Amino acid sequence: MKNGWLGLVVLLLSGCSTYTLVDPGQVAVCELYSVKPGVQWSEIKKGDIRLWTVDGAQLESIRFISGIREGVPIMDITEEKHETPFRPDMNETELVEAVVDAFSLSGAQQVEAKNLRPAAFGSVEGFRFELEFLNEEGLKKDGAVIGTIVDEALYLIIYTGTRIHYFPKYAGEFEDIVSSIRLRRQM
Amino acid sequence: MIRIRLIRLAALLFASILCSCQSGPPATGQAANVQRGYQPAPDTDEAGLWLMMDEAEQDLRTSGKLITDPEVNAYLRDIICRLASDICADVRVYLVRIPYFNATMAPNGVMQVWSGLLLRTENEAQLAYILGHEIAHYRYQHSLQMFRQAKLTANVLAPFQLITTAGGVGYVGSLAELGAVGTLMKFSRDHEREADDGGFKMAVAAGYDPHEAARIWEGLQREMDALEESGPSLFLSTHPSSGERVDALEQRARAAVRPAAGWYTGGERYDETIAPLRFALMRDELRLRQFPATQILLDRAAEAGKSVSEVKFFQAELYSARAEKDDALQAEIAYRECLQHADAPPQAYRELAMIYMKSGRGKQALPLFEAYLEREPAAFDRSMVEAYMARIGAGENGR
Numbered sequence: 001m002k003n004g005w006l007g008l009v010v011l012l013l014s015g016c017s018t019y020t021l022v023d024p025g026q027v028a029v030c031e032l033y034s035v036k037p038g039v040q041w042s043e044i045k046k047g048d049i050r051l052w053t054v055d056g057a058q059l060e061s062i063r064f065i066s067g068i069r070e071g072v073p074i075m076d077i078t079e080e081k082h083e084t085p086f087r088p089d090m091n092e093t094e095l096v097e098a099v100v101d102a103f104s105l106s107g108a109q110q111v112e113a114k115n116l117r118p119a120a121f122g123s124v125e126g127f128r129f130e131l132e133f134l135n136e137e138g139l140k141k142d143g144a145v146i147g148t149i150v151d152e153a154l155y156l157i158i159y160t161g162t163r164i165h166y167f168p169k170y171a172g173e174f175e176d177i178v179s180s181i182r183l184r185r186q187m
Numbered sequence: 188m189i190r191i192r193l194i195r196l197a198a199l200l201f202a203s204i205l206c207s208c209q210s211g212p213p214a215t216g217q218a219a220n221v222q223r224g225y226q227p228a229p230d231t232d233e234a235g236l237w238l239m240m241d242e243a244e245q246d247l248r249t250s251g252k253l254i255t256d257p258e259v260n261a262y263l264r265d266i267i268c269r270l271a272s273d274i275c276a277d278v279r280v281y282l283v284r285i286p287y288f289n290a291t292m293a294p295n296g297v298m299q300v301w302s303g304l305l306l307r308t309e310n311e312a313q314l315a316y317i318l319g320h321e322i323a324h325y326r327y328q329h330s331l332q333m334f335r336q337a338k339l340t341a342n343v344l345a346p347f348q349l350i351t352t353a354g355g356v357g358y359v360g361s362l363a364e365l366g367a368v369g370t371l372m373k374f375s376r377d378h379e380r381e382a383d384d385g386g387f388k389m390a391v392a393a394g395y396d397p398h399e400a401a402r403i404w405e406g407l408q409r410e411m412d413a414l415e416e417s418g419p420s421l422f423l424s425t426h427p428s429s430g431e432r433v434d435a436l437e438q439r440a441r442a443a444v445r446p447a448a449g450w451y452t453g454g455e456r457y458d459e460t461i462a463p464l465r466f467a468l469m470r471d472e473l474r475l476r477q478f479p480a481t482q483i484l485l486d487r488a489a490e491a492g493k494s495v496s497e498v499k500f501f502q503a504e505l506y507s508a509r510a511e512k513d514d515a516l517q518a519e520i521a522y523r524e525c526l527q528h529a530d531a532p533p534q535a536y537r538e539l540a541m542i543y544m545k546s547g548r549g550k551q552a553l554p555l556f557e558a559y560l561e562r563e564p565a566a567f568d569r570s571m572v573e574a575y576m577a578r579i580g581a582g583e584n585g586r
Contacts, residue, residue, distance in 0.1 A: 082474065084476075093541065104471070109252055112567075114567050115567060117570035137249070138250055
């Protein structure tokens, strides 16, 4: 199974992909949960990843990575063998390292994770941390990641944007989306 | 805009890589000898090449890939000036965070040192032989000769196109594409010999132990052999056998006249200066998941007497990342061995605690978590670790 979020960004940039609009209101992200965005987002899907953006994926985006099973690269960025495959017994620190590794492999520089902590993912236990990094041109970007493991599958929501303007612009919306996570089945 | 920037950087990389220390190609050319303050005449193709390189350097200066640690950068500049005091003001060195063994020299004096090189040189003398090799490329204007040769063969644009197509996925992808440039690179082997010769003379004149020059290539050969066992790699496909190079360098080392003060190796100075970077560089190395090559690096670090706790820690990290067969048990053993040393990194306490927690040994994990937080009070995962400790304290098993 290939997720390829970088490939997804490339598709977006190349204009070869199909955008769909996501209107405000309850949206089923995957079989596990739904969220309720407050603004209209543009969405592109590839495999287990849905990417939402308003101003362009290079400026800000929310990536929903859903249902990653054992042996599958967590973010599957370069489709090379370098990426860390997911294991259901990974602890939160290992998952953070895997995400940091994936960002680094995609060309992000000086990727630093901050404040890993327990956090609710809807009604289940999860974790959350923040990211700081530079893109290849040295532009500062920020990120926030929330995730959980349910039934031995990994679920991540990753919000990133340029430190100047775009990350702060939708940070409130991201928090509202995280707060709106509703599980679609009984746990 | 981004594409223009990528093309410029690719141009710099291309012009530089023709003269990288990796080896390469033959042309001829009696060595020119650049003097201090050299500038090409304005109406020449060389001036055009410099202009392009200068623009690329502007982009390099703001690149997120630069390692800006002032002490390490000053150290590199110091070695360059020890090697070539006459032209060191014209050489501008940039330490670039790319986890592969390489250094490059552009015609306008821009030297790139890739961070993977600093994990593979064991002391200042080894580093000096590599930097000397690159300075020789500059002194003898090899990249200009290569540029003209490439123009003659009408291939000059092809490498630019190959390099820029991979720009979006970073240097790891670019490197894969660069393999395709090999046919062009094959014709500078004479330049490499000339740079080996020039660099060797500079390093010997500066008092650096000439026996260290061959050690670099021996180490690389071991990595290549290890990677060969696990399948073909870019490194193998683009890097020629280093056996001939080792023999030639050892022969020259035996013939070198030992100075009255003895040879300088600079192991301690090297270790002290590079130490603040090593942890991050080893992380970059592990990220490549080229475990056989990383194992050789760890073996070499142990043989060279590097920090035992660091070697044990990254040995454990390698086992954890590889996660095959009995790696989990091996990782536990290596973390324990690491923690026998007073200078063990704080992360070793956390990692061993995690292993205990995963395997239902929560009570054994607790004091290790405490030791981790005591040594790393501002740990990025403090809240998570405290949550683990609370769960263990409540009779649960962490997570």
